Amino acid sequence: MSRRRVAIIGAGVCGLTSVKACLEEGLEPVCFERHDDIGGVWYYTDQVRPEQSSSVYNSLITNVSKESSCFSDFPYPRDYPAYISCHQLHRYLNQYAETFGLRKYVRLNTKVAEVRQTDDHVSTGRWIVSSVSTTAEGSPREEMYDAVMVCSGPFSRSFTPKYTGLDQFAGLTMHSREYKSPEPFRGKRVLVIGAGNSAGDVAVDVSHVASKLYLSMRDGTWIYPRLSHGGTPIDMLGSRGLFSYPASINAHRRRQTLAAHVNQANYGLETSKDMYEHVMVNDELRYSLINGKVLLRPGVTKFTRTGALLADGTTLENIDAVVFATGYVEANVSYLDDSILAKDPTKLDLYKLVFPANLPHPSMAVVGFFHVRGSIPPVAEVQARWAARVFSGQTKLPDRQTMLERVRRDREERHRILGDHMRSKLPKIGVIPYRDEIAREIGAMPSFWSLLLKDPQLAFRVYSQPPLPAHYRLVGPHTWPKAAEYTKEAVANTFYSLRHAGKDVTSANKMAAVSSMSVVFVIVVVVMAIVLRVVM
Ligand SMILES: Cc1cc2nc3c(=O)[nH]c(=O)nc-3n(C[C@H](O)[C@H](O)[C@H](O)COP(=O)(O)OP(=O)(O)OC[C@H]3O[C@@H](n4cnc5c(N)ncnc54)[C@H](O)[C@@H]3O)c2cc1C
Ligand SMILES: NC(=O)c1ccc[n+]([C@@H]2O[C@H](COP(=O)([O-])OP(=O)(O)OC[C@H]3O[C@@H](n4cnc5c(N)ncnc54)[C@H](OP(=O)(O)O)[C@@H]3O)[C@@H](O)[C@H]2O)c1
Secondary structure (H helix, E strand, O other): OOOOEEEEEEEHHHHHHHHHHHOOOOEEEEEEOOOOOOOOHOOOOOOOOOOOOOOOOOOOEEOHHHHHHHHHHEEOOOOOOOEEEEEEEHHHHHHHHHHHHHHHEEEEOEEEEEEEEOHHHHOOOOOOEEEOOOOOOOOOEEEEEEEEOOOOEEEEEOOOOEEEEHHOOOEEEHHHHOOOHHHOOOEEEEEEEEEOOHHHHHHHHEEEEEEEEEEEEOOOOOOEEEEHHHHHHHHHHHHHHHHOOOOOHHHHHHHHHHHHHHHHHHHOOOOOOOOOOOOEEEEEHHHHHHHHOOOOOOOOOEEOOOOEOOOOOEEOOOOOOEEEEEEEEOOOOOOEEOOOOOOHHHHEEEEEOEEEEEOOOOOOEEEOOEEOOOHHHHHHHHHHHHHHHHHOOOOOOHHHHHHHHHHHHHHHHHHHHHHHHOOOOOOEEEEHHHHHHHHHHHOOOOOOOHHHHOHHHHHHHHHOOOOHHHHHHOOOOOOOOOOHHHHHHHHHOHHHHHOOOOOHHHHHHHHHHHHHHHHHHHHHHHHHHHHHHHHH
């Protein structure tokens, strides 16, 4: 029997892990990528590429540490620092693609123009995918696929608010999507608008070269650090055990962590926003604020030819440049008709954020259309694994009514918790509960009691230490033989690059071996000396 063909749209984090998941399930993936390399947002170029929906800047450092943000069977190299740069992440994605032979399934410079149902879709669930070359003229190529994975990115384009007078402003304007380095702002008076991660990063980056840097927020923000006490990455302090505490205890702990990093009242950052939904991950901004390199200002109400009017009635004069770090329009599905997948992200009826619940067959999956209090790659990976198992028939979905009911409940729950505080249109999920739930769907969720019988030390680590992606390769389909060993060493790996700086891995290992041998030698000598003394 011929293998079921799966069209995967996009070769970013989500597309690549989807190719791998399809191969694991014996499916035949074809991955379409409109740009000339894999990596999506992590493929850095000095200029924004045509049609690129979102992009990273040269100084970007990821906001979750490496052991919590890798794929489940492919850790970052040990000598990478705990928080990696966008360039290291792109290298990692390339290594992932090489190691698992994914590249040959990717058609670069090929844009999907349309995905539509076949005439017999109601009985077969098949799709027609129409694609065009982005480098050569030619008519679209149409092919039939058994299933489709939508991996075209959580952002469709940048968003700039409409301001009175902006068209009169004479200085330089750009969106953070186009921001690559601080150089164009050297010696200038710059205004950065926004309260998200981009705003914080760009403001700090530009403040090093600008003559004046204003950061305008319309309603403050919560600032969350990367590091906790002793410089431990904060995400390495979580655990499954911790997350089973009542929500009120977790909320109290979070408030304490936030307050310990920045006292909002002192820093002028007070906000009415939800402390889970609206977070800026930034370690440097508080220093830039307290040493006056970044000057915090309220929201902009109007632009003039040379400056801006602010919500408190004050003005900013002689502004040379404005950076709008005002986010993105979400969910990139322009190639799909609204009846299949709504372009308005609030109307995406996705069962557990993956399967469009209104289709007659489970032959389409969406990967990566969410925000997460954590890192995206390992969450996207469990989604892709689940989708591939459903396409291969290994896992079944409930009936359509049950799926639609779940979609409705999820939406109501989100409204109940957040009300007016919803920042993004795509849902923001908790990394542990969501990943565990999807892992249960694919049979990859380790049970504490079964682990305890087999390997008590491992059971203890899985439930008391950070919830590593590798935990989902300990049991179930497509396990990783090194998952248990890796689980035991991952916490130490966090600091590996610091403790072994300048030493190559082999010599570092030898040194560790030598030093532990010396300890054993000393203990043996001391014990022998005591025994001899007692005997003689
Ligand atoms: C500035 C910035 C910083 C970020 N930092 C972090 C971070 O630290 N940690 C984190 O977890 N997340 C971060 N993110 C979120 C990031 O978007 C996700 O981590 C993740 O990379 C998204 O992967 P993706 O594959 O869904 O989308 P993308 O990376 O956007 O990839 C989608 C791919 O689909 C292709 N594509 C789209 N439409 C078509 C089409 N019609 N035909 C063919 N190809 C198509 C695109 O060219 C692209 O290559 C950041 C995002 C931004 C913008
Ligand atoms: N280092 C990193 O890891 C890093 C760096 C950059 C980005 N990212 C990720 O990339 C994604 C996009 O981040 P982002 O910061 O670009 O976008 P974002 O998180 O959506 O933030 C957009 C900001 O724009 C503000 N805004 C929107 N409309 C506005 C208006 N009309 N007037 C004034 N302000 C307005 C919002 O303010 P309000 O809050 O008041 O609504 C919000 O603070 C996120 O997933 C983020 O985590 C990560």
